[in-house]
Amino acid sequence: MAHESTPHAQSPAPGRERPTLDPRVRVLLAFSYGLVVLHSGTLGLAVILGALCAVALAVTRTHPTDRSVFKACAAFVGLWVGIKTGVDMWSGIAPTQALMGGGILGMRLFALMLIGLCLALSASPRTMGTALAWMLRPILRGKAWIVALAMALMIHFLPLTWQVFTRVRHTMALRASNLPLRSRIMLFPQAAMRALSLKTWNQTVAIAARGLDRESAWQTRFPLNAAHWALGALLILVGCVLARL
Structure with a gap:
């Protein structure tokens, strides 16, 4: 039991991690792009999916074992695309429309899984948790x-x-x-x-x-970085534009 890792033991304190994008911005981007993926058109979805694939490959570059998770996500999506396409064709939908519907479902599902994968691998669970607690504290x-x-x-x-x-x-x-x-x-x-x-x-x-x-374990002071928030706002704006394509 002493060797079991936890969100606390597995990662250093949020303030000691190497300088990267503010975790609060990352959580906000993940939530925002999750909504964008669900409401974007085919062209915008394709652009977002391509960008997410590039980010996921970059995140997993130094972690070969994480590449297997990436491949497993693709296999899982392929399975559901096949199931949906088969069910649609069995229901009498034209093969072209069934393939198109299955492809769009696969793109959305794969994009959502990549968002979660990038968020999980880009920072420690403790850091993401404290960032989420900071964002939800005014509400909850x-x-x-x-x-x-x-x-x-x-x-x-x-x-x-x-x-x-x-x-x-x-x-x-x-x-x-x-x-x-x-x-x-x-x-x-x-x-x-x-x-x-x-x-x-x-x-x-x-x-x-x-x-x-306990609550005290999830309270921390995040340094204010205006550049990170400006970049996050810009990326969210880009996502809103892509959602209209």
């Missing part, structure tokens, strides 16, 4: 830290869950390769859920031990 007041803790845990568990799935898959390839396909299909989720339940329990105890279950 004393309960803002609860949302911040939930977001930090979500960001923390995204790569952790992928690591668990990867380890379970490798273990089954070594020790359960002789089992029938049906048995392996049933064994994989059982083993993964059991491993994740242990991780969840360890995280719960570690959070309480490090004092992250």
Whole structure:
């Protein structure tokens, strides 16, 4: 348990990270572009998706293991595109329209997943959590830290869950390769859920031990950087323009 990482232990304090874009601006950009992706046209969506792919590749350049997450997102989107296209064609929709509808759904879904991936990999969960708490404090007041803790845990568990799935898959390839396909299909989720339940329990105890279950742990002073906020406003304006294309 002592070796389990938490949003607090995994990252330094927000003020000690290397100088990058203000985390509050990053959270605001992620939320804004999530809305833009849902309401933009095909051309604007294609431009945004291309930009997000470039950002995601840049973020994962120094983390080879994160590239596998990028590929898994693409495979997940491809699966749902195939399902939607097949259902539409089964319902009598013309193949061209079905393919177009599936493609647009895939672009939106992939863009949203890339936004989450870039946000999760661009800074530590603790930093993102404190930024969200700062933004929500005027609205939620004393309960803002609860949302911040939930977001930090979500960001923390995204790569952790992928690591668990990867380890379970490798273990089954070594020790359960002789089992029938049906048995392996049933064994994989059982083993993964059991491993994740242990991780969840360890995280719960570690959070309480490090004092992250209280409001004071999610309060920090962010330095004001007008250039970062100006850049964020410019990017949001660009997103609004792309949403009209």
